[in-house]
Amino acid sequence: MKTHIAINGACGRMGQRLVALAAEDAALQVVAALDSPKHPRAGHDAGEVAGVPKNGVPITGEIPLSARIDCVIDFSIPAGTMAILKTCVDRKLPLVIATTGLEKEHRDQIAEAAHETAILLSPSMSLVVNVLFKLTKLTAEALAGKGFDVEIVERHHRFKKDSPSGTAVQFAKIVQDAMKQSEIVHGREGIVGERPSGEIGVHAVRAGDNVGEHTIIFSALGETMELVHKGYSRDSYARGALLAAKFLAGKPAGMYTMADVLGL
């Protein structure tokens, strides 16, 4: 039986790849394609917008009431996430949230909504990045209290709106929890003095069309270890999100992550 999905942010870079890749998957059916209500492509065929054959699904501002939906996937902006969250709570629809740049108030609302419907939230849908989350935890726990400086460098395309990336924020949190490092420092400028221990430096590079790279540097006197992920195609995130939608369809209310999808 096919998993019927709705895509929020369907006209965006990620939304278009979801529409295109879902069309190649016999186990998936795109039944709704949403974007901001005033989007210039509103009413256009979602397949056509994505550069693949027409799929008969128009770009709309809301999920059509008649549509049977097994899971909604959101790659939009925080305001778009909050709007679709309300719809998913009202209609008890499972929701995969991939949008980044969410503030604490958004996260609190998402956690509240998870009492009503199944929600999978991850700043990266890449399977490899989610394995790297686990390796980073393992590394940070092993090196905690042993004199290691930790710096996180992320690189993304010039069009990215939020900074640092949601993935870098997640890496920083993992290190913070594991090493009890207290202060996250975003970039450095001027005569800031010698590096205090306990800082986690986070650096966001914005250049060209980079689809996403993250490096977590663990350095002590005399040696360095770097954990690196390099994305070469947005399809890695899109494929992970489609897998997550299949996983989440039919699940009971609650909060889920990609670790659940991967069985980590």
Ligand SMILES: NC(=O)C1=CN([C@@H]2O[C@H](COP(=O)(O)OP(=O)(O)OC[C@H]3O[C@@H](n4cnc5c(N)ncnc54)[C@H](OP(=O)(O)O)[C@@H]3O)[C@@H](O)[C@H]2O)C=CC1
């Ligand atoms: N978790 C993950 O693996 C990944 C997460 N992301 C995140 O996904 C998000 C989208 O990325 P990307 O596709 O590159 O960005 P884009 O800007 O290309 O796409 C976002 C889309 O959302 C639309 N949008 C704006 N407002 C709303 C709204 N209220 N309701 C529905 N749709 C709306 C935008 O329309 P308009 O252009 O008119 O504003 C646009 O079409 C970002 O937060 C990004 O960081 C990206 C890649 C991987």
Ligand SMILES: O=C(O)C1=N[C@H](C(=O)O)C[C@H](O)C1
């Ligand atoms: O905006 C992007 O492109 C990406 N955003 C996500 C993030 O902020 O971590 C994930 C991925 O790195 C691509």
